[in-house]
Amino acid sequence: MILQNDIIEALVRTIELKDRTTAAHTWRVVLYTRTLAEVFGLDHQTIARLSTAAALHDLGKIDIPDHILQKPGKLTPEEFEIMKTHTVLGYERLVSMGEDDPLILELVRHHHERVDGLGYPDGLRERQIPQAAKMFAVVDTFDALTSIRPYRHEIGLAAARSAAAQLQADRGTHFAPECVDAFIEQFQSGNLHWILEHFNDRCEVPTFDCPTKAEDAVRRLRREQGPHTH
Numbered sequence: 001m002i003l004q005n006d007i008i009e010a011l012v013r014t015i016e017l018k019d020r021t022t023a024a025h026t027w028r029v030v031l032y033t034r035t036l037a038e039v040f041g042l043d044h045q046t047i048a049r050l051s052t053a054a055a056l057h058d059l060g061k062i063d064i065p066d067h068i069l070q071k072p073g074k075l076t077p078e079e080f081e082i083m084k085t086h087t088v089l090g091y092e093r094l095v096s097m098g099e100d101d102p103l104i105l106e107l108v109r110h111h112h113e114r115v116d117g118l119g120y121p122d123g124l125r126e127r128q129i130p131q132a133a134k135m136f137a138v139v140d141t142f143d144a145l146t147s148i149r150p151y152r153h154e155i156g157l158a159a160a161r162s163a164a165a166q167l168q169a170d171r172g173t174h175f176a177p178e179c180v181d182a183f184i185e186q187f188q189s190g191n192l193h194w195i196l197e198h199f200n201d202r203c204e205v206p207t208f209d210c211p212t213k214a215e216d217a218v219r220r221l222r223r224e225q226g227p228h229t230h
């Protein structure tokens with residue numbers, strides 16, 4: 001791994017500022033990713049690398065013009081084409097910074113691929129899509145569907161149940177079946193509730209620390225806040 005922890009944290013701050021996302025969003029996607037990685041039996045070091053990748057997944061949005069990134073309404077087809085380039089732009093930015101960890105580069109580049117080949121940027125299918133990117137696609141979509149938005153009437157568990165149903169509906173077309181199954185199993189067993197409930201956008205959430213420094217924080221939060229069983 002080339003990027004130093006302070007650089008990773010500075011990049012995450014920049015993404016949050018530019019994309020108007022919050023530390024809560026970063027924490028949630030990192031923590032969901034870690035949970036899935038644990039289910040798949042990945043080792044400690046790989047989980048730390050995946051945490052970095054998850055935190056940096058939308059790095060390329062730094063290079064997307066504000067009028068597109070922050071447009072309140074629906075994007076035009078032309079604007080959407082520009083938005084889609086955040087995957088390659090993030091990848092290229094990391095490569096230019098000297099990052100050479102394939103796990104990180106692949107997740108950043110391929111997190112919008114679909115198993116039916118209709119995703120972007122490269123239209124990869126099924127096994128062509130790196131496993132980390134397949135896992136993260138499920139996480140990213142679930143978080144997008146459950147984060148609090150002014151136009152969303154469902155919040156919390158109600159939103160999460162709808163999001164889980166959406167993942168099921170898109171299982172095998174958008175998402176890898178094994179990733180959906182693992183994620184839904186974790187959701188249904190209540191193992192994700194502490195993330196969903198305690199890292200929503202209404203809470204004060206600590207800024208994202210680099211994965212190695214985050215280890216203690218995650219252990220502490222888990223002890224304090226769950227996992228819950230509902």
Ligand SMILES: [Fe+2]
Pocket residue numbers: 057058086111112
């Ligand atoms: Fe993205």
